[in-house]
Amino acid sequence: MSYHDAPLARDLPPLLTLRVFEAVARNLSFIRAADELAVTQSAVSHQIQKLEQYLGVLLFVRRTRSIELTAEGNSYYEKVRKGLESIAEGTRQIRGIKSRTTPLKVSLLSSFATHWLAPRLVEFSAAYPDIRLQLMPSIELANIGAGAADIAIRYGEGHWPNVASTLLMRERIAPVCSPAYLAEHGPFKSVNDMREGPLLMSYALRHFEWDAWSSHVQWDLTSVPKVMLHDYNIVLEAAVAGNGIAMGRHRLIEKRLAAGTLVEIFPELAYEGTIGYWLVTPDAPLDSVVNQFLGWIKEAAIAHALAPLKPASH
Structure with a gap:
């Protein structure tokens, strides 16, 4: 046999x-x-x-x-x-x-699904009971339109080939750490005080958010020790545990900042530029189910944006 x-x-x-x-x-x-x-x-x-x-x-x-x-x-x-x-x-x-029901496959990062989208899904289900969302957490961009997913939500600068990308909402980024890490290694009077690191990063071909922030503050982080972890959720857990410095994505960590489990090291040096969350769709006409989801999530993002992103104090 x-x-x-x-x-x-x-x-x-x-x-x-x-x-x-x-x-x-x-x-x-x-x-x-x-x-x-x-x-x-x-x-x-x-x-x-x-x-x-x-x-x-x-x-x-x-x-x-x-x-x-x-x-x-x-x-x-x-x-x-x-x-x-x-x-x-x-x-x-x-x-x-x-x-x-009509299934709708949404490819997205686990961190965005956990910290931003999941708390809002009850509202979507109530508004569109005939649409069955299938969240597909993945680090890689799914083959949109070829059956792998109907739509994707991705974090970055919006440059992906052969698809249409629409900015959902911008992100505010700044280095964060745990209060215990800050007490042991701080105070940080300048960005160069972070040179001992380690910087906690998720695996990626290019660490665009750290590149953008370091360029924003004119700091060379080439020689700073770094630890590579599987994804951003694990990066956050490592930071909360006091194991290093993470790049804080404010829209995903607002509750942690409010609870005090994470603090921004240099809130006055936060970067708000082209980095954000993007809706990625096939470069072709969209069906009604996709358009309904797009309309809903855009409204949800606008409602979130009405609450200004305030730097956390420490």
Whole structure:
């Protein structure tokens, strides 16, 4: 018997855990997943723990008020989502019914999904109950329009080939660290006082936000020690733990600044330029579902922008 002839049950976890995992990963919330599945939050948590024990890996990073997918969780979600979609489509065909909702695949960074979009998704679901958002956290830009995703939300300067990019909202960036790190290594009287670092960065081909900020303050950070981490969520956790200096994306860390778990080292030297969050769509006419989502998220961004970005004091 070949590997592909082996019984599926040999490599399948309890199927209920997969359904629960898909709901939690898509919503990035145990509470919203529990509401969707009409079960208790405790039951959802139990099923996720059961799946993690079966797989031998953590699928989520748990925090007090939010969760996010680990690298393993993100990879597994992609495969589970496609599998469940295939089962659902097959079921609809057998039963001879059409889908009651229209799926919309949104590729985005896990950090933006966790800290900005997820808290607003209840509003979208209430306004557009016939659209089923499928959040696809990924570091890489998905192949928009070729089935991988219908739309993407990306952080950067807006220069991506063969797609249309529209600025959703600008970001305000400035170095941040934990109060404990500041007490041990500060006070920082000039940017050169940060030369011991380490600077906490997520893996990327080009660290454009650090480049833009260092150019803004005319500081050469070439020789400053750096630590490369998987993504921005991990960068933030490392900074909160006092392990170094991160570039603070103010729109994503407002609650951490307000709570005092992170502080801006030089709030007066914050950079507000061309860096921000961009809506990336196919360079072609868009369907009505995409346009509905674009209209909603633009309104949400405008509402957020009405509250001015104020530097945090320390």
